[in-house]
Amino acid sequence: MVMIRIRSRDGLERVTTEDPNITISNLKSIIESQLRVPVTNQTLSTNQSLLLAKTLDDLSRFTDMSDPNASISRLGIGHGSIIYLAYEGQRSVAGPNFNPSGSFGRKMTVEDLIAKQMRVSRQENPHCELVSFDRDAANAFQQYVSDALAFGVKRGGVMYGTVSEEGKVEVDFIYEPPQQGTEENLILLRDPDEEKLVEAIAMGLGMRSVGFIFTQTVSQDKKDYTMSNSEILQAAELHAQSELKEWVTAIVKLEVNEDGAADVHFEAFQISDVCVKLFKEEWFETEIPEDADPKLSRMKKDVVVGVKDTKEVDNDFFLVVVKISDHQGPLSSSFPIENRNIPVTMRALKNHLDRNRGQSFARRISDFHLLLLLARFLDLNADVPALAECVQSQSSVPEGYQILIESLASSS
Structure with missing residues (x-):
């Protein structure tokens, strides 16, 4: 039994034959039978660059296996050899069942094997516009x-x-x-x-x-x-x-x-x-x-x-x-930022509020980094989202929140 490995865009597959001296034409017929790629669509070569060919002109340059009457043994192709296959169109990758583990383990198909291969190629387009x-x-x-x-x-x-x-x-x-x-x-x-x-x-x-x-x-x-x-x-x-x-x-x-x-x-x-x-x-x-x-x-x-x-x-x-x-987004970024070399203090909160005193209270606190400081003194599940929603809608901030924030600022 002669096993020949076939590498295509679908990965590595295998075909088998009893005769080590078959012709290129015979081999193409075996590939059609076992791998379901029509003979008329096949281009074969021992040169792996075949798989990078993009056009018919590119494919026509690979002539080492173009003679249908040539014996594969004369080309040095034997048991375990790898040849490369390019073809047009689509196919369902399939192959004969075999059990690699003898008496235990389920039967595996070529589809199973290829599924275990991870192919890495460039992704052409991002999901993000x-x-x-x-x-x-x-x-x-x-x-x-x-x-x-x-x-x-x-x-x-x-x-x-x-x-x-x-x-x-x-x-x-x-x-x-x-x-x-x-x-x-x-x-x-x-x-x-x-x-x-x-x-x-x-x-x-x-x-x-x-x-x-x-x-x-x-x-x-x-x-x-x-x-x-x-x-x-x-x-x-x-x-x-x-x-x-x-x-x-x-x-x-x-x-x-x-x-x-x-x-x-x-x-x-x-x-x-x-x-x-x-x-x-x-x-x-x-x-x-x-x-x-x-x-x-x-x-x-x-x-x-x-x-x-x-x-x-x-x-x-x-x-x-x-x-x-x-x-220009809805928030400012002028308040001191968390987790840097200089700790954020209540003095920074007072200075920020004083600096923006002419604006609405919702606008004065429209800064994520300021909200993060305030959130440490508020209820996580109720107060934090509610205050953030006031900022998001630029609606009136409830008086209780205003008093608390002004009080925190004054404690500096």
Whole structure:
């Protein structure tokens, strides 16, 4: 029995024959019978570049198996050989049943085997039509990283806003959780109690978490990758937790412009569907050696990239570019931001309220970071969403809330 492996766009399959000296014509007939690809649609070659051919002209260049009367043995094709198959049209991948485990284990088909292969390819289009950043929120984030951190250590935040039916994401505020940043890594120190307050505020504002934003350091700018393997892991984890298909990952970094000056640059991506699937199914190696190439993500077992079985995948395969826009959202971002080097005090609350005294009370407190400070003194399930709803609708704030807020401010 001679077994020949057939690699096509559908993965790796097998055909068998009793005769090791069959012709190319015989082989095509066997492929039609066993793999259900019509002879007239088949192009065969021992050259794996066949699978990259896009047009008929491209296919016509592969002539090593074009003679129907040539013997496969004369071409060096025998038991265990791999040949490559290109074909037009669609088919249902099927094959003979066999039991690889003898007396135990169920019978498996070629469909079962291919289902176990994970194919990694570029995702052409994002689920997110575009992402628009509130100018004040984006500026407050990048200004701190630029002025206080000088892009020397990494910083991150969770973006909140809305998603339209057309898939447009609008980011209206950025929550910065407790964290530790170095030149290469960002550790988010998740605080469940604080995150409950954030979610309650977002709910009252009619918003939800829509993405992850982080900075790359000046030292990273000299390296040959869009996102490092550790950044891919972190972004995929947050995307997977969100269960939002339009979830956006944004990068903020410093780039040198044509005049030699440094500009702050925003980029936006979606982590591809297959990357999120790989993360959820625990294909990624999560322990990254110090000498690992940062532009490659390592898998626990082989995946198929193009025509190659590999455990290392270029991170760019996992990124889908998202268009960027900006807007003026409903909130301000002038109040001191949580979890930074300088603690937020009640003095900041008093100064903020005094500075905006000519406005309605709802407008004076229309800042997520201010609401987060207030939420620590309010009932999570009743007061926090109710106060946020006043901000969202710009309606009159109940007198009891006003008295409490003014009292907190006066306690500084």
